[in-house]
Amino acid sequence: MSRGEHLGEFEQIVLLAVARLGRDGYGVTVRQEIQERTGRAVAVGAVYATLDRLEGKGLVASFEGQPTSERGGRARRHFHLLPAGARALDASRRMLAAMWDGVELA
């Protein structure tokens, strides 16, 4: 795997959130999923910046939904995991697991 395809920590978190949400993944749910599971209150801008980057790397894909009134007439952008994204997550997990193997912290 070349250097540019390593996932950063936040990228992994966002990708995992998208993976967990399946068909329900869009900005609000991704942000809330991260906040609920990690306790980190992340900025919507940071989420989108990461999603945009992940999309650029071909790890997620997005499509526009229907505009709704509670969003001020604006459409949701739904994100879902691409196979390459699943592979990248898997690689990250294996890499971490390999590094953790046999480590005992006092």
Add this chain to the structure above:
Amino acid sequence: MSRPGRAAWLWLVAWAAPRRLRAAILGDLEEEWRQRAERLGHATADAWLRGQALRSLRPLLSIRSARTADTRHPSSPARRTAVMGNFLQDLRFTGRLLGRAPAFVLLVVLTIGLGIAANTVVFSVVDGVVLNPFPFPEPDRLVGVGSAYPRIGEELGFWENLSPAEFVDVRDGARTLERVVAWDMGHRQVSVEGRSENLFSAFWWGDAFPTLGVTPVEGRGFSAVELEEGARVAILSHRVWTERFGADPSLVGAPIHVNGEPYTLVGVMPRRTLIYGTDLWLPMPIAPEAYARDRRQFQLLARLAPGATLQDVNAELDVLARRVEGLHGPEIPSYEGWAMRAMTWTDVNVRTMRLAAFILLGAVGFVLLLVCTNVAGLLLGRAAGRRRELAVRMALGAGRGRIVRQLLTESVALAVIGGVVGVGLGWVGVGAVTAAMSTMAIPIPGEVSMSGRVLAFSALVALGAGLLFGILPALQAVRSDVRGTLQAEGATHTGSRGRLRVQRLLVAVEVAVALVLLTGGGLLIHSFLRVRAVDPGFRAENVLTMRLTLARERYPAERMEPFFRELADRVAQLPGVSGSAVASQLPPNVFTRQTFQVEGMAPRSQEDLPSAFTTIASPDYFETLGIPLVRGRTLARSDVEDGPPVAVVNQAAADRWFPGVDPVGRRLAVGGEQWFEVVGVVGNTRNTGAEAAPAPEIFASTRQLPRSWNQLFLLVRTRGAPYGVLGGVRDVVRSLDPEQPVYAIRTIEEAYAESQAQRRVATTALTLFGGFALLLAALGIYAVASQAVAQRTREIGLRVALGARRGQVLRLVVRQSLLPVLLGGLAGVAGALMVGSFLRGLLFEVGSVDGPTLGTVVLLLAGVAFLACWIPARRAARLDPMTALEAGR
């Protein structure tokens, strides 16, 4: 946070977000805000939104789409974020840099700030008081008509200058004017629901509202019939309506009393509609035809007819005046050579403030110039110190454009901060000036406020200055030879000559400007001291004065004098009062003038009769004011109506009409009827102001002319603070007549001070500006000298190491730094010689080229300049040669 507040945060996010994601992000924010608002309330949701927006800016700006990575394409989102990223980077860098040099930042920001504040204040004041004091539309088409009567020595005047017949001549004869109205003025006592006020009033022929171009804010104006009939209807000024009657709308339509007669209040004027400060408008009850043709106590207002210009009007008024002269000249000699002149109403009112206003504008312009030079010098100096840093950055690959942008960002940031500080200071200053003006009796209803125009001007100046100051150092920095700079052992010596030359030129300009401003301020201070030193001719301190007008409806002629006599006598008995008198006028505002005849002098034609100020005073007048008796006696209590009429003249009148003879025993016919015997001569007072020579004045007794005056001033000589007795005086008035108002309450010293309002404004402002200029020049000189020392540290170290004495080093530095001061000083002296003639109208007993003033200013400037370069020079002389030689390695 309000809805607009939310919108602003969303807008910020929208601005930062790339177009492709914008709708999704805003939708998310809105959706989640709603959820939170429902659960936790608006405030919490708003706080969340604010946090989200702020924290999202940076990640959003950093988005670089892999698919549109072409940053060269100006419309690509990537390009924009790159530019924005750079800008933010520049700003951050600027913040860090400036944070490292707080003294420099403070100096620049304060310099710009004070310069902009001074400009803001002066422009606000001049705009509000001189350029645009009235709220009337098309102010340059609203004109007053003045007149001059050279035959009787009357110069062009716009106050009580025209007769009713002349008004009719203009109204019916002038085709270049329309909506011509005229008014008379006087005091009226107004009672509304038991409250009594004395109001300066205007009595109108014609409807003034269409002429002024305004409509009443409450109620209505006068109807044509009411004006025609002189009906008993009244209109109040906005200021009296709000300040004294609580802006009560139910007053409109209410019955009121004017001098005891029943009237109906039909309307309220709009704000700032003050015609010579009249607070009550009434229809004129008498037709113009009822007055004698030369009864000149009216004023004229009109609008230029469509298509007509002021020149057209004045040409037509000339023709009219000649026609009147031809018709009535034989019976009324004052018509010989008379002239009518139209002027815009603004000019009519602010003529006297013009000079001060333009002096202020000129001075503040100079201050701005000075601020620019100073800041340019400071930034140049700073750029010099950063040559190495910039060279390193360029060597590491920073583009020239990038460097220039960084430097510009810095200077614009400084200018913007300075501008904000300046506007803040200006806002405070405008408030202070407004407060000061309300105590200065400036005869204008103008309001001083920071208008949008003034703010825009200030912002423009700040930004322009920032760009201007930034460009020069920036260009100089990137033009320099990178390798040369990095290699130069002395670090800063090479290539700095040119820049120092520019800085010295700037210093020369600063010194010249400071010299001009200081000389102007000095001339005015000198004049002011002379005016202050003028002997008024009597004891002006501790005299409280006020005016009372007895309504003729309530006071028949025979009751007026007893009222005033009783008043003065009772006030004189009050504790803290050492004397009291009444008079029809008093220094420094003596204004009523009458013609008279001297017995034994060949009676010449009517119009050649001498005229003098004639004052009706109670017998205690001279003692109360402390006017010395020169010959004979003053007015006595025994001079009564049935006795032989007597008069007292002042020294100026005696010198003028009785040169070399004793006036005592001679007789005068004042007003052409009654003969008065002169019984005494009193000393001169500065009766028309401290700056004018004492004018001839004739005094007669209130006891001998008891029926002539219903309006008199009460003078109270106090032992302590004058206002301490006011309560007691009011009690006396109330015990005599509970409904009688007193007004125009002030001390004689205040009256003298008010007559010098324009002088004081100009003097204070020019002195402040001069001081500011001196400070800026000193800073400029200091900066250049310090820099010269810093740049030559090695050289100086070498000289000292080779045996130069400290005195020699000191002289070297001082001599070099003082050269631009000398050049600037020479240019400044040339300017200073001219500034005097510009100020001539405000100089008093001081020549426009005043040796002592110029000498003082030059010495002051020289001293300050010397000090400003001596401090860095001493630092240089104390340099340890070893440290100096090490410097810059």
